Amino acid sequence: MDKITLTPPSKAAQKVIIATFMLISFVCIFFVYYNPNTTFFKFPAVDVHTNCSCTETCLDVLKKQNYKCTIKNASDNPSTTPAPNPAPATAKKDDQETILLIWVYPFGARFDLGVCGSQFNIHGCHLTDDRSMIQKAHGVMFHHRDLSADLPQPPRPAFQKWIWWNMESPSNSHPNSLINDGFNLTSSFRKDSDIPVPYGRLIDATDEQKNFTIPKKDKLVCWIVSNFQEHHKRSQYYNELVKHIKVEAYGGHFNNRVNDDDYGNVVSSCKFYLSFENSIHRDYFTEKLFNPLALGTVPVVLGPSRDNYEEFIPRDAFIHVDDFPTPKELADHLKSLDQNEEQYRQYFNWRKHFISMSSSFGLEHACRTCDYLKRNKHYIAIKDLKGWFWG
Ligand SMILES: *[C@@H]1O[C@H](CO)[C@@H](O)[C@H](O)[C@H]1NC(C)=O
Ligand SMILES: *[C@@H]1O[C@H](CO)[C@@H](O)[C@H](O)[C@H]1NC(C)=O
Ligand SMILES: *[C@@H]1O[C@H](CO)[C@@H](O)[C@H](O)[C@H]1NC(C)=O
Ligand SMILES: *[C@@H]1O[C@H](CO)[C@@H](O)[C@H](O)[C@H]1NC(C)=O
Numbered sequence: 001m002d003k004i005t006l007t008p009p010s011k012a013a014q015k016v017i018i019a020t021f022m023l024i025s026f027v028c029i030f031f032v033y034y035n036p037n038t039t040f041f042k043f044p045a046v047d048v049h050t051n052c053s054c055t056e057t058c059l060d061v062l063k064k065q066n067y068k069c070t071i072k073n074a075s076d077n078p079s080t081t082p083a084p085n086p087a088p089a090t091a092k093k094d095d096q097e098t099i100l101l102i103w104v105y106p107f108g109a110r111f112d113l114g115v116c117g118s119q120f121n122i123h124g125c126h127l128t129d130d131r132s133m134i135q136k137a138h139g140v141m142f143h144h145r146d147l148s149a150d151l152p153q154p155p156r157p158a159f160q161k162w163i164w165w166n167m168e169s170p171s172n173s174h175p176n177s178l179i180n181d182g183f184n185l186t187s188s189f190r191k192d193s194d195i196p197v198p199y200g201r202l203i204d205a206t207d208e209q210k211n212f213t214i215p216k217k218d219k220l221v222c223w224i225v226s227n228f229q230e231h232h233k234r235s236q237y238y239n240e241l242v243k244h245i246k247v248e249a250y251g252g253h254f255n256n257r258v259n260d261d262d263y264g265n266v267v268s269s270c271k272f273y274l275s276f277e278n279s280i281h282r283d284y285f286t287e288k289l290f291n292p293l294a295l296g297t298v299p300v301v302l303g304p305s306r307d308n309y310e311e312f313i314p315r316d317a318f319i320h321v322d323d324f325p326t327p328k329e330l331a332d333h334l335k336s337l338d339q340n341e342e343q344y345r346q347y348f349n350w351r352k353h354f355i356s357m358s359s360s361f362g363l364e365h366a367c368r369t370c371d372y373l374k375r376n377k378h379y380i381a382i383k384d385l386k387g388w389f390w391g
Pocket of ligand 4: 158159160161162181182183184378379380381382
């Protein structure tokens with residue numbers, strides 16, 4: 001090695017180096033802190049028919065449609081085994097590709113058909129919306145809300161499976177005469193679907209993400225709601241709760257709408273968020289749960305039982321209304337946590353291990369369905385779809 005003489009940097013140079021270092025650190029910390037918010041709430045150019053009539057859930061789901069985030073490990077979903085990566089390049093590639101036809105886009109919202117590999121590490125899939133592929137497709141996906149008499153013309157190839165696909169709760173969707181015929185597989189938020197796709201899930205945090213800081217708080221309890229109906233259990237609970245604690249209420253019902261750009265800042269500035277589902281069904285917890293988790297706010301949940309939530313998220317990540325005999329006692333607990341920083345922090349212990357991720361509506365169903373078709377070629381038929389979902 002040649003000898004290298006290092007002259008110690010001058011005082012001025014030292015200052016520049018220190019200043020540069022601090023600037024870089026600041027930028028890094030800034031992005032560690034802000035990245036989840038900024039990527040989470042960009043919903044560019046979605047081809048949504050603005051005139052479709054949607055329930056609250058459907059609109060919320062659409063908003064998440066362009067949530068761009070790479071799932072690093074597809075095997076975090078127990079039902080999915082990642083295909084070998086990279087896929088071996090062979091001349092017979094086309095023969096091996098599983099073809100999945102999207103018969104209609106959900107609520108008319110298109111999604112990118114070429115990204116199962118990059119997003120989910122699922123390879124060998126050919127997703128298409130080209131109906132002329134109907135005789136070749138291994139699977140055809142039908143979105144429940146968009147089911148109509150406009151079905152494929154027979155004959156139906158013997159190997160072809162039809163997938164019934166729905167993310168709305170049973171209360172928010174209605175059985176129709178078309179559903180008891182011809183379907184082979186289901187894809188929904190329900191864990192016992194053939195291809196379950198919950199609204200979100202926790203995945204392993206990277207080392208950077210493990211260094212989580214609770215966002216600054218200037219509100220205690222918040223709620224954003226548009227669809228406020230007196231007969232909903234959540235409305236009744238809320239009406240009781242506000243007698244005992246101040247709730248910052250937003251949304252159409254309260255004439256206090258939050259636009260998409262502000263949503264992240266509003267939710268993260270609250271210590272607690274009322275993750276109250278509009279209807280109570282097994283496995284039905286929506287972005288109302290997964291968004292606050294992602295944004296550093298403790299969800300207070302109203303939905304299915306605590307046990308059911310604990311099948312999806314850690315028990316100390318949320319507060320369940322059923323943990324308290326009355327809304328007043330919940331209010332007292334929230335007030336006491338407001339006074340006890342140390343106890344409040346315990347609700348974020350899970351952040352040392354996980355982050356909360358939303359599903360890509362539509363795309364994720366299609367990619368995971370394709371993966372399922374590739375691995376399960378046996379005959380299968382649904383006996384009583386109506387009884388299973390609405391029974
Ligand atoms: C609704 O949207 C569809 C698709 O963009 C369009 O064809 C139709 O004319 C619209 N209907 C009304 C009533 O605006
Ligand atoms: C994915 O997770 C599984 C177990 O959770 C682990 O065995 C595997 O190595 C992980 N793969 C990658 C690419 O991180
Ligand atoms: C974690 O983040 C804080 C600031 O948010 C920073 O001061 C600290 O150095 C970080 N630690 C690691 C191990 O990255
Ligand atoms: C799919 O289900 C239909 C109707 O139940 C049945 O006729 C068909 O044979 C099934 N196809 C496969 C490939 O399982």
